[in-house]
Amino acid sequence: MTAVASSNDFKLLNIKCKKYFDLYAKGANFANYPEKDKLKERFGFYLFMLESLCDEKDLDRISDIITDTEYNAYLTNERYNDQGIDALYINDDTKEIMLFNFKFREAFKPGQMQSSNDAFVSTKLVNCILNGSSDGLEGKLKHLVEDAIERLDSNDVWKTSLYMMSNEPVPINVDETSIQQLKDFYDMEVISVCLPQIKTMMSIRPRPVIAELIIDNDALMSYSENSISTSKSYIVRLNAADIIRITCKNPELRNNYNCERIEILAKERIDYGVLFDNVRGFVQKSKYNEAIAKSLKEDPSKFFMYNNGMTIVAKDIKAEPVNGNKKIRISINDFQVLNGGQTLRTLHNFNALDEANITDYLSKSEVLVRIFNASNSDSVNKIAEYTNSQNSISNVDLKSLSTLQIQLEQLLDEHDIIYSRKNGDTGMNDQKEYRYKISMEQFGQILFAIQGNPEKSSNQKQHIFGKYYDDIFSESNFNISESPSIIENYFEIKKSYDSATDTLQKIEQKVFYILYMHNVRPDLNYQQCIDELERVLPLFEPSKTTLTDARKMIQVRFKEFLNTELQLD
Template sequence: MSKITVNRIKTYLLKNFDGKINLEDVNKKTADDQQRYFYTRALSAYSLTIAAGANLDDAADSITDGFNDNGIDAIYFDRQSKSLWLVQSKFIESGVGAMDNGDIEKFAKGVKKLIDGDFERFNDKIKNKSDDVLEALDDASVKIHIVLAYTGKALSVHNKLSINDLLEDQNDTEEILFFTDFNIDIAYKALETGVGSTPISEDIFISNWGHIEEPFKSYYGLISGTDLGILWEKYGRRLFTENIRSFLGNSNINDGILNVIKEEPDFFIYFNNGITILCNTIKKKPMGGSDKTIGAFTCHGIAVVNGAQTLGSIGSLAASNPEQLSKIKVFVKFISLEESPEGFGQRVTVSTNTQNKVEKKDFVSLDGEQARIKLELKLENIDYHYKRTDEKVSSDVSNFLLEEVGFALASFWPNVDYSTMVKKESGKIWDDVTKPPYTDLFNGNISAQQIIKITRIYRYVSNKMNDMAFKAYSRERSIYRYGNSLVAHIIFQEMSSEIFSDSYQNFEMFFETELPKIAEKYIKKLYLTVERNYSDSMIVYVLRNYTKCRDLKRLLSN
């Protein structure tokens, strides 16, 4: 049976990726060798269409397989879902067995080198994707997914240990590195729903339903969390092919959705905006007649165009916590495109996704302390921008931005966890303007003069380290890119508190003569300390890890 399965997968890969996979670097190989390269590379691309929801062309363009790939056969950065995907693949003709453990160990080392920005050791295919990788690593909300794609049954014990060692080495209390085992069973099962153009058609049960007949047919009502979970398990990200944004995975918004499901399921219908789904056609089935209590509908050409985060969050619980989903109801709106004019579906998609979104940071504008700070800074000829507008403002000597002031104050706070938060999960600073960390940073005890001094020092350190990063490579570059908040924190703690008093007269002299020497000292010390104590850890995670940053503070302060 394995051979039949392999052949069907090969047929699919050939049909969908023939002519899309670049084989120029192996064009001098034999025909048989070129075929092996094609299937291995096509399998990498196929795994991304299923696991990451990439389209065929983007998946094919992600291939990096070749000499000096360090085990990384594909790199795909999905900006919408904030996910960086790294793939190693092996096409096993027999359909049994597993990947060589040596290959997986090579892959693990390659992942570490890549995340440390050590591109000099990689081929041109990977170097050409360095901008994508660095952009992903610079965003603390981006998750990294490592994928083993192979036409074998399962990983060996040694293979699993190698992957677990990599995950445990890099993940703290919050997972940042995720693993996907894309084996032959998963690859074959995915052929059913795949990435082709086959429309999704399902029978949907809606309770307390209503309908609109004119000008275009639409049905609305409640769907159980269980039914949505089943829909997700069956189709996954394919449901979002028409959406401008796919499921974003772990995020503050989705964490909030999950918390309501788990803690207050009865309130979910009130706290959630629901889901909008387009369909090519919708037909009500005879079951139930005109009774609005429950209705069965046959929907052809399903596409979720709004509510991806709601559906994805529900789907993430489908396997692990299905009983929790049975407790929630979700408002859903189905819109039929059957009699609609051309382009109407696209207009619905755009309109339902471009209404002004209120972020937690926007609630800062309701805090009276922000208005006070703005007024006090204005008296110092500084404009403080703490409300979101369409005005484009750059931070400079006469313009301070809420985010940079918040990051500076977080680094100034005595507890190093706040400066780590800046790099790891900065959104938590504004998570709730009525409690810490926000109220620790913004309160009546902080004066405009203090904010000016703290922000200027934070800016100086950040700019200096950014300049150094631009000239550096590999791990050194990463330390300079991600270490600014920690270095600023150490400098703040080492400085005399007298400097921050409003009556202190010699700040400019300190800023011009002393600060450059102190900054140079601790930047150099940070580099040496990290390399001495965390030489086997990826820099981006060392400097976003609360435990490790506490340890670094202790070492740097000695």
């Protein structure tokens, strides 16, 4: 049974997209500001979807990869043909060239399906990339295609994917003959993402999820921090069908610990509220997920040994012996799946594939589940960070669970600033009017620059939440109370460059330098720092070679030259 989407999902998505646009527009300068709400929602749709599917949380950088003709005409007053591709993202970590075709419908129509014709419209640009030629392309698109061609010409193995994005309720069938021929001819994966998938990506703070379980004594081990503690946690061997039940949308079934008709679970779908605090974002397709499904079908009785299990934290856990002390009845209140989200999604997806799967396979499979009593939020953060640290998760995602980063989110929220710790964040309070949105990565780069490393803020950003993290965010280098003013200054300086013809990435590097310069020369105001940087950049010509400003600014020699000009040496 395929997931479905309603008109309410459509309306909620529009609200979220409008919010995304408004947040981005506060820090950007549109040459022609769009007045119609539907246009704002459409442009916000681009920003939200690209943040969710690309390895990027910085809305400025996301805007830089949007090639849609209409969007760029409003943003820069330049109109270039997008050749059927609305965005192009190059993921150097996963070696994937991601092409995006967007379709944004203004009205909801039940049963409306994505058009497969849109996939064929995009093939002109795919041909340009595969043939190694950017002839006839203009503007942003030309530069992005040239970057893609450069990657394909390297010795690394690259994958090309076409993402068909729309807010329609029914996806195209990517296995239909015409799409399959397209995939085979271009050696390109075609991925459909529409409203049913998108609604699982929307961060809407959930109502508390409550469930009850009956566990055999020999399938359970209790744990408490000390001998006098009344707060206990549990490690249990849980049937996969029970996992489906306690994480489904039906509250009656979640609390029906004695569910005898297991087949009724075949129609139940996951309540994504239990994954709200999960470190991993939306995963469209994964070899890991495929392996889980394969092991479920081929050897369900051994699934327990093949899977790493799940970690659940609950605000309250109650346990009482029943059936003459042979079993334990456990009530878990307001719980979240912090680790094992992919396992949980795949169990539900496998359940949805065939009504017989719940009885034939899932009821014969077991999973190791850790249920922690974590009424203390700091404990929850630590559990999430440490139980995820053994898996392939980025340093940024791991650090997003740290107490300091959550404190930053709370502090900045008080100043009407969204501190985006994960994809899809639109603030802690849906009713609040926020002034700015900034990602963890952006803020880390800003601090790194202020602390004396503007030349490393762009090209070594992957290490900011790795080997440099403890220094950057240490109490000796970083005063958390200064965070709001630092962010306000960042956006004020950025606005000063909005009329420039440089790319946004180049502007961002300049902002890092301005913040650094003001820190080392507080006698210079921000405008004076801007003037000095623009004066010094043309003077720096190492070995008489011609370098762009962007390349100059990543060199240590340029920072040293700037320091000399500022009379710091």
